[in-house]
Amino acid sequence: MDSRLRRWIDRAYERLLRRDIDGSPDHVAIIQDGNRRYARERGDGTAAGHRKGARTTEQVLRWCRELGIEELTLYAFSTENFERPPDEREHLFDLIEAKLRKFADATEIHENEVCIRALGDVDRLPDRVRDAVAYAEERTESYDRFRLNVALAYGGRAELLEAARDTLEAVEAGRLDPAGVDTAEIERRLYARPVRDVDLIVRTGGDERTSNFLPWHANGNEAAVFFCAPYWPEFSKVDFLRAIRTYESREASWRHTRTERAVALVRAVAGSSLVETREVVGRLREQLPRASAEELSAELDIQDGRVD
Known part of the structure; x- marks a missing residue:
């Protein structure tokens, strides 16, 4: 198909989707999958795919602001990523360091009061990445209009396990009454970073799994999930709007079901x-x-x- 015709169709579809959308989720979490496959299919090195994916990340930040989304969490580097070949890992570390510093210095980040935070076992990362994390967090820590969470050295099960161990240690040391262990107490121990419940998880690249991502905040909130085929570097605004529409459809269904149950209860009593x-x-x-x-x-x- 002619590229101009393709762009015209995409713009028309985007306008249609925008008309279909009433509101937006508060917190979107994205699994940015497919950078390497995107590069391989084009005969490029893995690094080229990651660089292109980083540009998609910048676009998504703008789309979130346009739609009134208040928090975005990006799965940038999982605990499983430590198993990748050393040269690929080092390139990822270089890219993460550069992007964190670029975001921390970007005018639009400060104009829109974006608070940047890292989630995960950051101590496992190289010094240069930890320094970039500290730089980005310190430069944006006073902002609260929008939150950008970057999941680094992150693993959902590891997060829950560490929270459970920390809670047990507090109980054994007498600092915590077992009767006082509730959801708020566990959340306080999740990587020591408060994160609001996830409303929508998006995964690119065609795989239909959530890969151990934010299990407490997503599963507990019964987050909507949107899987799509495009690789992360190809992810478009139309894809993002389709994800938001999926969230809205799920919310409408959930509200309808909840209302039916409430009415049934009233009739019962x-x-x-x-x-x-x-x-x-x-x-x-x-x-x-x-x-x-x-x-x-x-x-x-x-x-x-x-x-x-």
């Missing part, structure tokens, strides 16, 4: 006193979106009529 029924409705209404709460109120009006 309708045989009790009207005061008890109103108590149940009041509690449910606080947990539902406005449209669902209005539907619940309508159901209460019906039950009122039946009692009268």
Whole structure:
């Protein structure tokens, strides 16, 4: 297909997708897969694929701001990546160091008050990468308009295991009452970095798995997941908007199901006193979106009529 025609179709589809989207998730997490395959298929070295992928990262940051997304987490280097060939690892470390410093000095990062933070076992990284992490974090630590989390030396199971060990040690040392162990206590020990629940995970490159990525924050929140075929360097704004649409569809389905359950509960307790029924409705209404709460109120009006 002619490249100009392709661009015209993409722009038209992008406008259509934008009209379909009502809102956006607060926190998107992305598994940037396919850099090496992208390079191989073009006869280039692995480094070329990673460089092209880094440019995609810059674009995604802009798209997030346009859509009102407040937090983005990028899976930049997993614990499994330490098993890659030494020359590839060193290139990745060089690229991560350069990008962290570039972001930390970028005018748009400061104009948009982007807070950059690393998640993971950063101590396992080379000194030059740790220095770049410290530089980026220090330069942006006062910002709170948008959060960019870079997962480095990150592994979800390792994170949970370390949190569990830390909690056990606190209990054994008498610093923590076992009865006081709750979700907030565990979250406080997850790489010592507060991260809001993940609403949407995106994975590029065709594989349909989440690769041990943010299991506590994504699985616990029943995050929507969007898998797509394009390699990370090819990931386009249309792909990103399709991911957001997937999140919205899942949210609409979730709200509908939750409302149905709430209405069923009201009907079940309708045989009790009207005061008890109103108590149940009041509690449910606080947990539902406005449209669902209005539907619940309508159901209460019906039950009122039946009692009268």
